[in-house]
Amino acid sequence: MTDLIASMAASASGMAAQSARMRLVGENIANADTPGYHRKLVSFESLAAGTVAAGRVTLDQTQPARHFDPSHPMADAAGYYDGSNVNLVLEIADAREAQRGYEANLRLFDQARQMSSAALTLLRR
Amino acid sequence: MSFDLTILQMASGLAQHSGARLSLVSQNIANADTPGYTARDLPDFGAAWASSQSVQLSATRAGHFGAVAGQPGTRATESAAFGSMSPNGNNVAIEDQMMRAAAIRQEHELALGVWSKSLDMLRTAIGKRR
Numbered sequence: 001m002t003d004l005i006a007s008m009a010a011s012a013s014g015m016a017a018q019s020a021r022m023r024l025v026g027e028n029i030a031n032a033d034t035p036g037y038h039r040k041l042v043s044f045e046s047l048a049a050g051t052v053a054a055g056r057v058t059l060d061q062t063q064p065a066r067h068f069d070p071s072h073p074m075a076d077a078a079g080y081y082d083g084s085n086v087n088l089v090l091e092i093a094d095a096r097e098a099q100r101g102y103e104a105n106l107r108l109f110d111q112a113r114q115m116s117s118a119a120l121t122l123l124r125r
Numbered sequence: 126m127s128f129d130l131t132i133l134q135m136a137s138g139l140a141q142h143s144g145a146r147l148s149l150v151s152q153n154i155a156n157a158d159t160p161g162y163t164a165r166d167l168p169d170f171g172a173a174w175a176s177s178q179s180v181q182l183s184a185t186r187a188g189h190f191g192a193v194a195g196q197p198g199t200r201a202t203e204s205a206a207f208g209s210m211s212p213n214g215n216n217v218a219i220e221d222q223m224m225r226a227a228a229i230r231q232e233h234e235l236a237l238g239v240w241s242k243s244l245d246m247l248r249t250a251i252g253k254r255r
Contacts, residue, residue: 003144007151014155021158044159050152052159101157104219108151111226115147115233119140122241 004116006049011109013051017044018102020054025095028086035074036064037084039091060085132243135174139236142170143229150225153217160213166225170232 024040031037038059045055062085070079146167156162167173209218 001144003141003148007144007148010148010151010155014151014157017155018158044156046152046156046159046162050148050155052155097158100219101154104154104157104223105151107223108147108154108226111230112147112151115144115230118234118237122237125241125244 001116001119004112004119007112008109010050010052011105011112013047013053014105015102015109017052017054018098018105021098022095022102024057025091025098028091029088032084032086032088032091034084035072036082037086038062038064039084039086133240136236136240136243138174138177139170140233140240142167142173143233143236146232147226147229150222150229153222154219156215157217157219157222158215160215162215162217164217164222 021042021044024042028039038061041058041060042054042056043058044052046052064085065083066080067083068080069075072081074081149165149167153162153164153166209221210216
């Protein structure tokens with residue numbers, strides 16, 4: 001029974017980590033047009049009990065795209081301003097992967113719940 | 126009546142084994158995007174049962190023969206699907222883990238079924254109505 005509880009804990013931590021990742025994807029997409037924005041990245045790290053957690057958030061140091069628009073308030077003398085370095089295709093792919101991971105964790109959580117309730121029904125007979 | 130309850134031990138052993146395996150599979154799925162993580166699994170119940178039945182040295186300390194450091198009996202799974210090793214050193218294939226989870230559910234249902242049927246037989250033998 002403790003194994004099944006541990007399994008639910010691992011799945012729940014996986015879901016939490018994937019939703020943290022999804023939140024960063026949302027923030028990146030929301031800021032896709034913010035001048036000077038660097039996209040946020042997170043790497044997962046596994047903890048002692050087999051659970052997982054989202055690690056430190058880092059910034060993607062890729063050079064942001066330069067846009068030519070002399071009328072822009074942040075444009076420099078040459079008429080260019082820094083956009084963000086968010087790549088929408090990359091963000092969507094990341095979101096898909098997070099969704100897939102979340103669903104797999106959810107399915108395993110449900111299976112652990114069903115297995116423990118099946119074991120508990122034996123007591124009710 | 127030659128009914129020496131080994132079957133009940135076996136059923137409960139199988140249920141425990143499937144629970145322990147499910148815990149490892151859940152950890153694998155949770156760590157499916159962790160860099161450098163290696164998927165783990167337990168050996169088959171048949172192998173574990175056979176080794177527990179034969180006479181062997183018991184390992185009660187880390188220095189004894191047969192003692193394994195860390196989690197006993199777990200082993201790294203060979204990555205079943207070609208290309209499941211990703212560039213960050215993670216070899217968890219979610220599809221493979223899902224297959225294992227389905228097998229574990231079958232194992233667990235088998236164990237619970239055998240357990241309850243054996244108890245039914247015992248009840249019948251002592252003349253109780255079910």
